[in-house]
Amino acid sequence: MNLSLTDKIGIVGIGHAKFGKRTDATIRELAHEAVTPALEDAGNCASEVDAVVIGVAGDEFAGQGSSGAVINDYVGMAGKPMFRVEAACATGSAAVRAAWALIKSGLAQVVLVIGAETMAQVSSARAQELMARAGDTRWEYPFGVTFPSYYALMATAHMHKYGTTREQMSMISVKNHKYGALNPYAHLQREVTLEEAMKSVTICHPLNLYDCCLISDGAAAVVMANEEKAKKLNDTPVWITGLGAASGEMMISERPNLISIAASRIAAEQAYKMASITPDNINVALVHDCFSIAEVIAYEDLSFCKKGEGGKLIQEGQTYIGGKIPVNVDGGLKSKGHPLGATGVSMSVEITRQLRGEAGPRQVGNIEVGLSHNVGETGQYCFVHIYTR
Amino acid sequence: MRFGYVSLLPKTETETKFMEELKNNRLMGTRCKKCGTKHLPPRAHCTCGSGEVEWYEAPKRGKLLTYTIVAFPPESMTKYAPYIIAIAELEDGSKLLAHITEVTPKNLKVSMQVQVVPHQISAERIAYKFKPL
Numbered sequence: 166m167n168l169s170l171t172d173k174i175g176i177v178g179i180g181h182a183k184f185g186k187r188t189d190a191t192i193r194e195l196a197h198e199a200v201t202p203a204l205e206d207a208g209n210c211a212s213e214v215d216a217v218v219i220g221v222a223g224d225e226f227a228g229q230g231s232s233g234a235v236i237n238d239y240v241g242m243a244g245k246p247m248f249r250v251e252a253a254c255a256t257g258s259a260a261v262r263a264a265w266a267l268i269k270s271g272l273a274q275v276v277l278v279i280g281a282e283t284m285a286q287v288s289s290a291r292a293q294e295l296m297a298r299a300g301d302t303r304w305e306y307p308f309g310v311t312f313p314s315y316y317a318l319m320a321t322a323h324m325h326k327y328g329t330t331r332e333q334m335s336m337i338s339v340k341n342h343k344y345g346a347l348n349p350y351a352h353l354q355r356e357v358t359l360e361e362a363m364k365s366v367t368i369c370h371p372l373n374l375y376d377c378c379l380i381s382d383g384a385a386a387v388v389m390a391n392e393e394k395a396k397k398l399n400d401t402p403v404w405i406t407g408l409g410a411a412s413g414e415m416m417i418s419e420r421p422n423l424i425s426i427a428a429s430r431i432a433a434e435q436a437y438k439m440a441s442i443t444p445d446n447i448n449v450a451l452v453h454d455c456f457s458i459a460e461v462i463a464y465e466d467l468s469f470c471k472k473g474e475g476g477k478l479i480q481e482g483q484t485y486i487g488g489k490i491p492v493n494v495d496g497g498l499k500s501k502g503h504p505l506g507a508t509g510v511s512m513s514v515e516i517t518r519q520l521r522g523e524a525g526p527r528q529v530g531n532i533e534v535g536l537s538h539n540v541g542e543t544g545q546y547c548f549v550h551i552y553t554r
Numbered sequence: 555m556r557f558g559y560v561s562l563l564p565k566t567e568t569e570t571k572f573m574e575e576l577k578n579n580r581l582m583g584t585r586c587k588k589c590g591t592k593h594l595p596p597r598a599h600c601t602c603g604s605g606e607v608e609w610y611e612a613p614k615r616g617k618l619l620t621y622t623i624v625a626f627p628p629e630s631m632t633k634y635a636p637y638i639i640a641i642a643e644l645e646d647g648s649k650l651l652a653h654i655t656e657v658t659p660k661n662l663k664v665s666m667q668v669q670v671v672p673h674q675i676s677a678e679r680i681a682y683k684f685k686p687l
Binding site for chain 2: 288289290291293294296297298302303304305306307308309310311313314317318319320321322325366367368369370371372416417418419423
């Protein structure tokens with residue numbers, strides 16, 4: 166095997182299942198729907214795949230234990246080295262990072278990464294219950310803390326400290342739905358008005374329905390390869406040139422503050438440094454908008470604006486296509502959906518599409534550099550990847 | 555006795571002692587004998603790796619840092635909704651998450667002074683909660 170630690174690592178194949186309430190498909194079938202186009206895109210390279218990394222966040226929703234084994238067999242990869250990774254809502258980005266490391270180490274040259282989750286087949290109250298158990302089950306779960314409420318605690322603190330408004334948070338939702346309406350793979354392909362977003366039912370004050378991402382089923386896949394293989398498998402590989410990752414305290418009350426996610430700041434700094442770029446060089450970003458306030462805070466943590474000015478950035482329209490830095494032009498978690506294990510891989514798929522110029526009506530332009538930012542839980546995990554053509 | 559409205563984990567020695575003290579209106583944390591770090595709620599082991607911790611009584615007064623009114627609860631908490639979850643910073647700088655009661659959404663304010671009190675949820679269940687000072 167030719168191994169050079171200076172080799173670049175690229176994405177050479179992408180595939181995406183339709184996100185939504187997919188009662189028509191099981192998790193293995195959703196994975197197949199994403200893997201088939203990804204392998205085709207990478208020059209029908211199934212036989213050249215020499216490792217598989219699978220991201221599924223939880224087994225409780227699907228009722229199938231060890232989903233990695235089920236998916237791996239179903240997509241025809243039985244026999245290859247395979248493992249599953251878990252990093253809550255950031256599972257998919259953890260899988261991409263693991264694949265990158267496998268290739269960099271020389272253990273593999275071509276890796277198939279699959280992210281999948283089925284969540285929408287249980288009631289919303291049940292889904293809240295299952296997700297709440299990812300909080301601290303000793304001292305937080307006993308108070309009925311849900312994921313919307315964790316982010317609502319951050320929203321109240323951010324609004325108090327910086328004057329961020331309900332209207333600005335709703336503007337995030339309006340933007341992401343505008344782009345989700347243009348994404349054929351999105352769960353909810355329709356626009357919402359500012360009035361609709363602001364007047365929707367309260368989930369956890371100050372967050373209402375349109376501040377919360379969707380509970381979705383879905384899958385996404387990418388094929389990654391070392392430089393030599395990448396150039397053979399695809400004419401337009403997209404290189405991952407920067408990676409950053411960090412973790413955070415388990416209990417939200419133990420965080421140094423509630424107006425920033427420290428893991429995001431650390432991961433972003435690492436990724437910018439590794440890619441030798443600054444935030445000004447980013448042409449398109451996909452950030453973790455599990456809740457509207459999370460996108461506002463991400464703008465600040467990723468240094469797209471100064472601390473406290475995230476609300477102003479969306480209000481000025483700077484994160485729309487044509488603005489200073491277009492964000493979540495695929496609809497984001499809000500409109501595209503958030504099947505936990507699939508989300509991070511879906512981000513890599515969209516950035517690849519954008520850098521190839523294949524994003525159709527939501528194409529940002531002829532661009533060079535993209536960023537994905539994926540948070541697990543409320544900052545217990547964070548992964549930032551930077552991509553170039 | 556169990557802690558909180560709902561519980562999933564088995565009861566430990568640390569939790570049992572904490573609840574006994576809480577019943578007598580004492581809010582107890584643990585302090586690491588090696589590095590001095592305080593843990594509230596208590597931990598049996600410190601993040602520095604030490605298993606030598608001692609009990610200390612935490613202050614019960616503090617100010618509200620943030621809050622949320624939960625209108626849409628998880629399945630296990632349906633009968634308690636809506637409820638208000640808050641985080642307060644206590645006088646020694648430690649932070650605690652709990653429900654706050656005896657307050658209306660209108661007079662709920664970040665920075666308001668609060669007190670930690672025991673909350674006997676039922677004969678079998680206890681927690682701490684905040685109330686305005």
